[in-house]
Amino acid sequence: MMMVMTEEQIEILRHQIVAYTIISEQLCEMYKSFIVQQEDSFGTGEEDLYCDPLMESEAHKIAWRQRWAPTPAQFQILENLFIQDSRTPSKQKIKEITIALAQHGPIAESNVHNWFQNRKAKSKKKKRSASQFTTK
Amino acid sequence: MMMVMTEEQIEILRHQIVAYTIISEQLCEMYKSFIVQQEDSFGTGEEDLYCDPLMESEAHKIAWRQRWAPTPAQFQILENLFIQDSRTPSKQKIKEITIALAQHGPIAESNVHNWFQNRKAKSKKKKRSASQFTTK
DNA sequence: TAGGTATGAATGAACG
DNA sequence: CGTTCATTCATACCTA
Helix, strand or coil, X not given: CCCCCCHHHHHHHHHHHHHHHHHHHHHHXXXXXXXXXXXXXXXXXXXXXXXXXXXXXXXXXXXXXXXXXXXXXXXXXXXXHHHHCCCCCCHHHHHHHHXXXXXXXXXXXXXXXXXXXXXXXXXXXXXXXXXXXXXX | CXXXXXXXXXXXXXXXHHHHHHHHHHXXXXXXXXXXXXXCCCXXXXXXXXXXXXXXXXXXXXXXXXXXXCCHHHHHHHHHHHHHCCCCCCHHHHHHHHHHHHHHCCCCHHHHHHHHHHHHHHHHHHHHHHCCCCCC
């Protein structure tokens, strides 16, 4: 993709860059202040563990909270549950599991749900790569 | 300036930030490459020279994807439609929406249908998590 | 510092 | 429609 541009077009591009840069910065500022307000007003519960995957760019960096990760105790319990039954637990089960795991560290129901989903995907992936050896 | 925002609005803001950040970065990239090209003059582009810079760069991004994902422009339009009426549109409506969105990137009617289905599920899920027990 | 891996989370698509 | 699956993304962590 090769292009030829006039000085005028370049100039337009410059203005677009400036405009979007300002917009980005302002949006980031607004977003940050809203997050602060959210924490002030109701900063408890599972939202605390939520971590945004928002991308960072040169000029606009936002400090994000770390994402949830199971403590060793939580991990053992989850692994044991998974070995017993690899299916994703029901909503009620997830509630119970979450309550149990909360004794070993901060956790939310969505964390449990995601963990089982990802754990299942991981075991499937492992199985796939294992069967590749047999027939290549 | 104190404002009260819903989770939903925060979410939209997040996507706007992402969109504008991408736009800014890609505009910068394009600008740099245009500067270079000015010096070694021209090759002939097989593509339209001066379409919307956003569209062009997004189109390239999309070309790499395996599954459909809305471009920032498409996302904004869809979000606006959803806010106006969160019900899944009729087949005829979906046709119209698809045609409109096609101007901002490749898309199929099924994509629109699925998007509305998933969007509704997402908002419901969000509402549920608000009523969860909170033990900080 | 630059790649590679593991994994929590987000989401398009599909199933029942 | 609600739920599940498959894929992708972003970050943390590791290694050279």
